[in-house]
Amino acid sequence: MDKIKVSVIVPVFNNSEYIGATLDSIFNQDFNGFEIIVIDDGSSDNSLEIIDDKLKSTDIPYTVFHQENQGVSAARNKGIELSNGEYLVFVDADDYITQNHLKELYNGKTDFSLIQLVKKDGDITSEPYIYSQELISTKQFIEMELKMQIPFNFVQLMYKSDIIKSNSIRFSTDYIYGEDTHFALTALSYGDMIAISNEVTYHYIQHPSSAVRTSxxxxxxxxxxxxxxxxxxxxxxxxxxxxxxxxxxxxxxxxxxxxxxxxxxxxxxxxxxxxxxxxxxxxxxxxxxxxxxxxxxxxxxxxxxxxxxxxxxxxxxxx
Structure with missing residues (x-):
C-alpha cells in the first residue's frame, strides 16, 4: 500500500439524506494519498447501505466500521484508532468539503494546518474569517480562541496523527457540546505551528435536528x-x-x-x-x-x- 498521507474520518448516525453528497465531496479531492474511515454509529436508517454502495465504486482506500450507537465522540475515537494516515481530518456526515480541501491543508511539515469554514443555515451563509498571516504558533492561536477573537470549529484543522496517538488525545464521550473544542485545544497544546490558508473549503450545514440544537x-x-x-x-x-x-x-x-x-x-x-x-x-x-x-x-x-x-x-x- 502506498503511504497514506491523510485519514479522513467521517462519523455517521442516521444521515442517509446527506451522506451520499458528503462522500462525493471527499471522493472528488484533487489530492492523492488519502484514505476514508467511515464509522457507522448504529444507524437505523439506510445510511450504511448508501455508504457501502458509494464506497464500492471508488479506488480510494477505505474502511467502514459499524458499531452500536455510542455517540459521535465514540465514533470519532474509533476512527482515530483505525486510521493509518500521517495526518487526520474530520468531516461530519451532513457537511461537505470543496475539491481543494485536503490540498489546502496538507503540507507535510507543520503539526497542524487550518482552512476557513462557512456555516450554512437555510439561505444564510456566514462570512469566513481572514487571517493576516500564513503561519501562527499554536500558543497564539489558543490564546485567540480563548479570548474569542476568532471563530473556530475543530473540523477546520488537520492534525498530525503522532501528536494525537502518542498523547492518547480523544474526544470525551461524556458530553455532547464542547467536546470537539476541548479535543482541538488539547491537541494544539502539544504542537508548535499552524499553517494557515484563507481558502474556504469546509461547508458546515446547520440542521434543526442537530445535537447542539436539541440539547x-x-x-x-x-x-x-x-x-x-x-x-x-x-x-x-x-x-x-x-x-x-x-x-x-x-x-x-x-x-x-x-x-x-x-x-x-x-x-x-x-x-x-x-x-x-x-x-x-x-x-x-x-x-x-x-x-x-x-x-x-x-x-x-x-x-x-x-x-x-x-x-x-x-x-x-x-x-
Whole structure:
C-alpha cells in the first residue's frame, strides 16, 4: 500500500439524506494519498447501505466500521484508532468539503494546518474569517480562541496523527457540546505551528435536528469542559492559558449561551434556576477584560430580571 498521507474520518448516525453528497465531496479531492474511515454509529436508517454502495465504486482506500450507537465522540475515537494516515481530518456526515480541501491543508511539515469554514443555515451563509498571516504558533492561536477573537470549529484543522496517538488525545464521550473544542485545544497544546490558508473549503450545514440544537441546557456543559481544560493546562505548565479560561472563555461562554436561551424563547426562570444550580453566577463574576462586556455582566449580576426585561425590549443579538 502506498503511504497514506491523510485519514479522513467521517462519523455517521442516521444521515442517509446527506451522506451520499458528503462522500462525493471527499471522493472528488484533487489530492492523492488519502484514505476514508467511515464509522457507522448504529444507524437505523439506510445510511450504511448508501455508504457501502458509494464506497464500492471508488479506488480510494477505505474502511467502514459499524458499531452500536455510542455517540459521535465514540465514533470519532474509533476512527482515530483505525486510521493509518500521517495526518487526520474530520468531516461530519451532513457537511461537505470543496475539491481543494485536503490540498489546502496538507503540507507535510507543520503539526497542524487550518482552512476557513462557512456555516450554512437555510439561505444564510456566514462570512469566513481572514487571517493576516500564513503561519501562527499554536500558543497564539489558543490564546485567540480563548479570548474569542476568532471563530473556530475543530473540523477546520488537520492534525498530525503522532501528536494525537502518542498523547492518547480523544474526544470525551461524556458530553455532547464542547467536546470537539476541548479535543482541538488539547491537541494544539502539544504542537508548535499552524499553517494557515484563507481558502474556504469546509461547508458546515446547520440542521434543526442537530445535537447542539436539541440539547437544551446541555449547552452549559461547555463550562465543565473548559474547567477540565483549565486543569489540564495548569498541570502542563500553561498557567496563563488556564487563567485565561477562568477569566475570559468561561464567562463569555456562560453569557453567550444564556443569551442564546433567551433569544430562542426559553423561560427566564428556567434559565436562571439552571444557572444557579450550576453555580454560573460566581463564574460569570470572574471575568476580566473588555470593559463594555464586563459592564454587561455587572448589570446582569446586579439584577438579572431587569437585565432580561431591557434585553427583551432591545432584542440584542447573541454576544
Amino acid at each position: 437544551e441546557f446541555r449547552r452549559f456543559d461547555i463550562v465543565e469542559i473548559f474547567e477540565q481544560l483549565a486543569s489540564f493546562y495548569r498541570e502542563h505548565g500553561f498557567d496563563d492559558l488556564s487563567k485565561l479560561i477562568i477569566t475570559s472563555r468561561i464567562p463569555k461562554a456562560i453569557f453567550g449561551n444564556m443569551n442564546y436561551f433567551f433569544y430562542n424563547g426559553y423561560d427566564f426562570d428556567d434559565v436562571i434556576n439552571k444557572m444557579k444550580e450550576l453555580d454560573l453566577f460566581s463564574k460569570l463574576s470572574k471575568f476580566e477584560g473588555d470593559k463594555k462586556f464586563k459592564l454587561k455582566i455587572k448589570l446582569f449580576l446586579l439584577n438579572p430580571k431587569i437585565y432580561y426585561s431591557v434585553w427583551k425590549k432591545l432584542k440584542n443579538s447573541i454576544d
